[in-house]
Amino acid sequence: MSDPLLTVANSLKDRARAALGSRNLVLVGLMGAGKSSVGRIVASQLGIPFIDSDHEIERVSRMTIAELFAAYGEEEFRALETRVMKRLLKSGPRVVSTGGGAFINGRTRRHIKKGGLSIWLKADLDVLWERVNKRDTRPLLKTENPKQTLENLMNARYPIYAQADLTVISRDVRKEIMADEVLKAVVEQKESAAS
Ligand SMILES: Nc1ncnc2c1ncn2[C@@H]1O[C@H](COP(=O)(O)OP(=O)(O)O)[C@@H](O)[C@H]1O
Ligand SMILES: O=C(O)C1=C[C@@H](OP(=O)(O)O)[C@@H](O)[C@H](O)C1
């Protein structure tokens, strides 16, 4: 006998997959929002490839993000990020998790708008801080007061992330639940576009 709960779960995946079509699903938002970890789950649920743009940048440059910032500075990093994103978005469907600054860069944002459905994982300061303060891999947070830096980035960037096609609130629930909320948002945008 089929399990009714399983049937609902399957149909959410199938409906989200159908709604996405050949587009890329692009996760944007601040450091710690869960783009990399939730994106991986969403891709596996949809049965399509997952790419994290930071990992791709590290693979092609054979350097870590921290090394790239230290050796070439943020401007060069952004130029490389733009090139990598442009290439990743040429074909789909894929789930592409971006680094937090990608959508803020005008050129990269235009590539995202052209090549994908963008989704902002929006979180409040305390949620982000709890997550990012456990690791020191993020060069932009190597400041005297990293929590204040994060808050400044929130103030500067949130109006721009708000231009994403969809928004999902990233909260302290399991990553699998966040992934389901992303899938639901994809389904709902399709249904509201059709009505
Ligand atoms: N929903 C969640 N619940 C608990 N921890 C989470 C959740 N989402 C992400 N994390 C953790 O927060 C940290 C940052 O997540 P990550 O996916 O790297 O974010 P981003 O790519 O947006 O910077 C990681 O350690 C990750 O395991
Ligand atoms: O917000 C940013 O400008 C950055 C976010 C990082 O990615 P995550 O958002 O995945 O941490 C990484 O791309 C780099 O450290 C710069």
Ligand SMILES: [Mg+2]
């Ligand atoms: Mg990430």
